[in-house]
Amino acid sequence: MSDRTTTAQVAVIGGGPAGIEAACALSNNGIRVSLFESEPVLAHNVGNKFKLFPDFSSASELVATLSHKLSGSHVSVHLDTEIVSMEQKGGLWFLTDNYGHTHEAVAVLLATGYDVFDARRKEELGYGIYKGVVTSIDLESMLKAGKLVNVLGEQPQCVTFLQCVGSRDEKIGNHYCSKVCCVTAVKQAIEVKKLSPRTDVFLFYMDLRMWGQGFEELYREAQEQYGIRFVRGRISEAASTFDDRVQIKAEDTLVGQPLKMSTDLLVLMVGMEASCGTKKLASCCGVEGAYGFAHSCSPYLSDNMTDRQGLFLAGSCKRPMSVSDTVNDARSAAVGIADYLKTALSN
């Protein structure tokens, strides 16, 4: 048994920005930390992106910086290791992974993050049925490859973005706002224009929530400099035209008219949902909140703490969060955990 058991002071579950940042911060304070990531790579959600809002800095550079920081620390990193269950016994947490190994820790940080909404659940938008319908994640890889083409392999004449796919949607059951899609769409629309200036870009929205520093400016730039057209209204359905373009039916709610148009690419701005790991572990520990996200004690003074002793939360396992907020949240979690260890170990 002993060869299969590892012990650490803190176990961090999830190797995204939250997990890495918190693990490094704790490790720098001389705390023994183990980090578990179910995927073979670190920070895969951020890694899927090309550039980050609002300053168009490179996402892969951010991942590289985080990875570098982690490899320079004393954190013991377990990739491809999924924690499938965990329980607390006598002040210690026992984590079981997918290989059947057990890991002991005094404190656990849940940084299991989010999954992207599966756009096939909104079948009327045609994702997975019409080739011209892509998600914002698919578009990132196109942008990364520097190659923006329609179904026929030509430069698209028109690209249309649709906001709030899987967010703020009563029918789907996700009433919440995913928070980052508005500014991501504006960012992506500008990137499309930069890559292919002759392409018409439309963006359908319910309302645009430009909450962060520099976001509103980016939105203005998109309209004034890039001529991106913003239409208030949702797209009700997509269909294929005879030439494999996408025909969309929507309503312009400012004009009060239904409209029908064809586009080469329809980009669905898919929202965030609690990841499988988040759902599983949050319910395993009894800290499950709304929509499968993990529930913290209080959003004000103890947002990293849970109702369970020694179980902490960081990042988008709690709610949709941007990268910068996630990293800040992880640092604050690290402070909370360090405090907890002091009292736990002195007892």
Next chain:
Amino acid sequence: MSSYFHPFILPFCIGTLVLFAVIAVKFYRWISGLDRKQKKNVWMSLLTVRIFPSLWRIFKEIVKEVLLHVNITRYNWRMGYMHRSIALGWFLLIVTGFVETLFHFRGSGHPPWLGIFFRFFVRDYTYGISRVWADVMDLLLLYVLSGVSIAIFKSIYSRIVGMRKNTRLRWFDICLRYSLWLIFPMRLLSESATAALTGNGGFLTQGIGDMMPTEFAQVMEVPFWTAYSTCLCVFFVLFPFSRYMHIFTEPLLIVFRSLGVREGSQPTGYTRMELNACSRCGICIDGCPLDKDLNINDIQGVYLLRDVRHGLPHRNATENCLMCDQCVVDCPVGIEINEIRKQERNKGTLDTHDNYRFLDSVKSFNAIGRIAYFGGCMSHLTPGVTESMKKIFDAVGQKYWLMDEDKTICCGRPLLQQGFIAQAAELRRKNARLIVESHAQYLVTSCPICYQSFKKEYNLPIKVIHHTEYLAVLIRLGKLKPHKTGLKVAYHDPCELGRGCNIYDEPREVLQAVADLVRVQKEREHSICCGHSLGNTALDVEKQDKVRDAALRNLTADHPDLIATACPMCKKAFQHGQPTHVKDVAELIAEQL
């Protein structure tokens, strides 16, 4: 004759006269209240040769349902026994009493009430064959009493007859129920008292009579008979205004239904018959998803029919219903509950023609040699279904006209379900013209809502089939040869296709060509509604989801790999619900070509 009179028979005689007078008036009003079309149907049936087999069918159905209660027994045998013992038992008690009187008086010379009060008036009937009569009568009385005892138990604990709930009754019906329950014990006591004094009882009444002290029997005999007669009087006088009116209405309903009368869009005399034929047995409550999953307990068929019949407010009962037709299938009387609900939902005439001007811009298509394919508005939200059908049409070389590809005109049924009867008729008129002008061979639909509408509400000159029927034919003919996979599939019967149009076998036949069907506990006519039915606009999404989750629990109990259905509405509902994949039958076939 005067020797066969006693004042205690008066309440009974008055009650009986009132009963038959009121029933005669009611029947007259209902029959004369039939509308032109219904009257025409009746005459058409009466004046043709078909009437002879119909008469036999009517007789059989009346015996089966009014006396034997076959449908209720099929639903639950204990419940069936309860209803049968009271109905059949009482009927036989009256008939046997009548025959016994005839037998005794050699056919004539006795007043009509004698059959009821025979033992009181014919006191010396204690020899020979009379013992057999007495025993038979006692046996029948015992049969009725066993039913009454179950009814009394049921009023306290409905599970005794396998029902989740008892119907909540009006105080009037409750009072009348007590008077009904009292009739038979009173008869037992009366006959026993007489038997104590004369020895003319059967095994039961004589047995009880022998236990009565003679003085007690002497004092109580007339009061007992008076109470018996009074119970009958109270019951008979109030009967036509209570739920017990179903006893006489059901045969009438069976007659008119067999003569081809059906509910129309407006309430008529036939609607009154249906309303009065409801016995408020509460079987419609048992299966209702709104009661089971949402605890909404005032909208079920029984309450709607009651409130409409008595003119009570019923807006909620009218609107808050999924129209899943579970109650219609379960109803042992076969009342067209949801047709009545639709009549009550009627929102009146067309407000403006402007709303329908866009219809003129939709043009027909020369579809000679082709079939017309109508995906339906809901299929526009599930393009996977329509794309699969296109693929299948191409695979078998079938030329088709996709009727609603671009400009869509709704089939009208969702409007109709919401009571926009005139508005729906506008859409139907236009769609029917498009189809007729196209000269298409037949019409295939993917949405069961449209299917039911085209089939039942349109009167089209061409055949209408659902895509599951179409696929079943293609597979039978060997034109489609899909590959069999090892998938375990649970099939969900959509309300509109299953209970609505009786199509249960074709989708299963098609599915078996590509996958293995797992058994679902509640399937076919007991399939649970997906909750997102267009029939209900009163429920919010969270409540719809609760019904949906109940349906999903039922479907996924055997852990299938995926759920298959044949309705875009159900598909969407389930898609939003949970992790198991949901696919339309057509998609599963298209994938395996």
